[in-house]
Amino acid sequence: MPTPLRFGLIGCGHQGRYLCEALRCAGPHDLVACADPDEAARERAVAQFGFAHDYESPAKMLFDGGLDAAIVATTHDQLQPCAMAAILSGCHVFVEKPMALNAEHGQALADEANRTGHKLMVGYALRYRPDRVLMGRMLAEGVIGDLVQVHAGQLIGSMGGWLGKARHGGGPLLYVGCHALDQILWCNPSPVTRVYAEEVPSAVPGVEADALLTLRFADGCLATLSTSQRLGGRYGWLDLLGTHGRMRAEWESYRLSVESRKMAAYSHLTHLDVAMTDFVPALAPDATSTLASYYYVRMWAAEMVEFVSAIQEDRRPAISGEDGVRALRVMDAARQSAETGQAIALRET
Ligand SMILES: NC(=O)c1ccc[n+]([C@@H]2O[C@H](COP(=O)([O-])OP(=O)(O)OC[C@H]3O[C@@H](n4cnc5c(N)ncnc54)[C@H](O)[C@@H]3O)[C@@H](O)[C@H]2O)c1
Known part of the structure; x- marks a missing residue:
């Protein structure tokens, strides 16, 4: 039985919360901390997932450490800087599409993940x-x-x-x-x-x-x-x-x-x-998510299963940083x- 992973969420809006729900389909992983400058969004995430720690700033959350992986689901302009900070702090990263605002920034992120040996997956859920x-x-x-x-x-x-x-x-x-x-x-x-x-x-x-x-x-x-x-x-x-x-x-x-x-x-x-x-x-046999039974969001559950499997099996995720850059x-x-x-x-x- 693989060890449960400790997750942080960066961006507690609609998609960030859907992805946390989807993560529950991938097994009993720990949702440890979340970060969002919007207090109401943070409060909703804490209420829904019971995060032990919540932060206004992702930098502070990443500095405090204790995470294996981060889900990044912010506004498009913040995806790349937040994902880069998470990789530099030692996390594997699932970043929502489009991953960055341009190919140069996307490539820098993919390069950093490769250099440091962290998994980077992009949310092209279709x-x-x-x-x-x-x-x-x-x-x-x-x-x-x-x-x-x-x-x-x-x-x-x-x-x-x-x-x-x-x-x-x-x-x-x-x-x-x-x-x-x-x-x-x-x-x-x-x-x-x-x-x-x-x-x-x-x-x-x-x-x-x-x-x-x-x-x-x-x-x-x-x-x-x-x-x-x-x-x-x-x-x-x-x-x-x-x-x-x-x-x-x-x-x-x-x-x-x-x-x-x-x-x-x-x-x-x-x-x-x-x-x-x-x-x-x-899905994991002990999947608890209510999303598991919905057609529309089932693809996010499949993504999370793939992301977690790639980390645990130490292999490249199916939708890589290079795919995002392309x-x-x-x-x-x-x-x-x-x-x-x-x-x-x-x-x-
Ligand atoms: N793959 C899919 O099917 C799918 C579907 C919907 C949205 N998305 C993607 O998900 C991402 C988020 O979209 P959404 O619909 O959840 O938007 P949203 O507005 O509901 O949530 C975005 C959240 O990010 C927060 N945020 C902004 N800057 C931040 C920062 N520096 N650090 C931490 N949090 C920050 C905002 O305060 C907000 O709460 C986008 O990349 C979007 O394209 C993907």
Whole structure:
């Protein structure tokens, strides 16, 4: 039986508390301390999880020590500095997406984790939707042949609060579009060689209302990414088009649609309903979380199981710092493209 890990939470808002709840699905780990400058947020976290210590400042919490790992779920501008401080204090880190505001800062974080031997995992949770896991497996098995095009979108309604402010890293691309981007990159490990982007600005300077990206991969695959905060609700999709067929998954549906000229079973468009427990890491037998039974948040539980397993097995987490940097490089290029009107060449390492 592995020793329970001692966790600190940095950022006690909605997602930080969801992730603590999700952590309970990964076994009896100790939620020791939390930090947030917002007293009300801290109080909610203490009431919900019984943290023995709470701090206004993450620096003070990390200085006091006694932690094995930290969950970082702050506003976007604070993710990288807080995650960096946690690594420097000796913690393994689970950091929410987008991990940093640009690739340079993301790379510095990934480098520090590698240098110090700490695990760093980025919260691209859509990878843990069972329909997407099955999609990835079928792609790898050649069900639709070689990937020719990928079309993904993740869209949301009007973004207020810090999510609408440039200095906090607001805007739909860094908030939800990055999930769709990660899905595209996850499907195709080939280097991205060119990025072109169109943006429609919002009323707030430095924050886009809409963004459309076109990506070209070294293997000849093309991809598009759509994101917006002008939609009435949340929509998302991932379409894979291959030399022998196609697959489609949609946000908030656990249905995977498959059509393949290679496999008789899918010679006509077939809709597979994927159960929420299929293809994702099993929860600890003593999981106590109420989240465990919800479709929507089940992916966060799977993430936490993976993060804890990576620490205990001393291996790289499934969604690494390098994966986070790869997405940030594309988003940096998209920003530059939208500003200049030019396609931006990338040399992925
Ligand atoms: N993976 C997902 O599915 C998913 C879903 C929602 C949000 N998120 C991500 O989670 C993160 C947090 O989003 P949220 O919805 O919880 O926002 P939120 O506003 O509810 O919470 C953010 C909290 O961070 C605190 N904070 C700000 N600066 C801090 C600092 N320096 N130290 C400690 N705390 C600080 C704020 O006071 C606030 O309480 C973001 O990165 C967001 O993109 C991920």
